[in-house]
Amino acid sequence: MGMSSSMAHNITREKGTPARSAVLPRPAHVTYRRRTIFLFLLCSAYVAIPWGDIPFLGISLSAPLMFLIALEVYLRPPAPWLRHYRPWVLLAGAMWAGIFLSAVINGLRSGGIALDRQGALEVFHFGYWLGVVFLVTVYLVSYLDLGRRVVTVTAAAVVLTALVRWFEAVAYGKIGAWTSPRFFTQNMYGWLFSTFTPFLYALLVDPATKRRWPAAVGILVVWSAAAINGSRGSWVGLAGGLLLFLLLYLRVYPQHFKGLLIIILVCAGFLGLITLAPDRVVAAVSQRYATFQRIEEDKTYLARRLMVQKGLRLFQSSPIVGVGPARWTKEYVPLDIPERLGGWRRQASYQRLSAHNAYVALLAETGLAGTIPFALLLFTLVWRGYGAMVQLAKGGALWAMGVYTAFVGMSIHLWVLAGLTGTSTWVMYGLVGACIHQASRLSVDQTQSPQGNGN
Secondary structure, X not given: OOOOHHHHHHHHOOOOOOOOOOOOOOOOOOOOOHHHHHHHHHHHHHOOOOOOEOOOOOOEOOHHHHHHHHHHHHHOOOOOOXXXXXXXXXXXXXXXXXXXXXXXXXXXXXXXXXOOHHHHHHHHHHHHHHHHHHHHHHHHHHXXXXXXXXXXXXXXXXXXXXXXXHHHHHHHOOOOOOOOOOOOOHHHHHHHHHHHHHHHHHHHHOOOOOOOHHHHHHHHHHHHHHHHHOOHHHHHHHHHHHHHHHHHHHHHOOOOOHHHHHHHHHHHHHHHHXXXXXXXXXXXXXXXXXXXXXXXHOHHHHHHHHHHHHHHHHHHHOOOOOOOOOOHHHOOOOOOOOHHHOHHHHHHHHHOOOOOOXXXXXXXXXXXXXXXXXXXXXXXXXXXXXXXXXXXXXXXOOHHHHHHHHHHXXXXXXXXXXXXXXXXXXXXXXXXXXXXXXXXXXXXHHHHOOOOOOO
């Protein structure tokens, strides 16, 4: 599956200049039906506006579509693929095996009490996220070169989510924190904004984008929606994501300032919108922003620290297999509750709180059995994903820069949000895995081309 010499020349012609295209051509004799590709793109967009679940199973509405895609990928692929994606299969299988082992051992030693319906569903869900969402995303995006199309449709979906948040603000007066939005929770809105907005940055600076103004307007819509939503985690995530994207852009294109200038102009436009905002909006945003100055006294911040304490103590009680999947709110452990949070009188209420930390929750529930494989997966995505992103972006595939920025921002946000149990997380992991695999294939194709062999 080699590249033509003209395509290889287009990708490697100038190291400092973004090419118009850096796609890996799909073999004409090995392809998927258009319906399959459309369904996959639809599922990719759905993760940025995940409205509704399947009753009793607690899985998103995209699950049946992903299962149909997975059936074709696993049972009727145009060409064998599992062997070529063996590292991802092994990492996903090891993590699921650790979670399954945790459920079985905790169920046996508790006489079945620690393995209830919710715990069994959790094991099933991770099998779906790892075996269907993650692996299928890695394979299809890299094999069919769907990266830019996935980024485009998902970016459009997150703008639509931002418009929904603005509708809530205008129609129902849901402006600021603690206003209980109707369609998604405040944390969910913030999670979606901070995770997927970097896709818009990539489209904004990509030379292949014919019209930049839709991406610029989309960024302003998302930023303003995040401001009125009042999630401090998303504010930090958006600020960090923007800074990281700028640094990565300077790393890849140190002599090109056009993209930086465009982003600076968008930032100036956002500041201009703030000055024109109604007093109620400015007051709500300012009041929420002021809490950063006394964060050590903030009750939500203290509660999150308390949940880290609970997670570490649960892990100490069972370090190998944890306390079992979906057992976080069902396990009791004495907590040193600060007086500002109510002291010893509120032990029971804090035992029922969400973990608000994906990593600590996984460590507590599955122990080292589930956490070590996940840590290996995460390290692989961070380390090899960076090199793959640089290689692809230098070839003109700036969508990879948006994917990597979104992945890093999401990973940081997971420290204050229990988000591993969601489809969007595993789609993001799959996109980074696709970048790694696609960059590896690009290196092989360049090596096998006449230019790569020095001929």
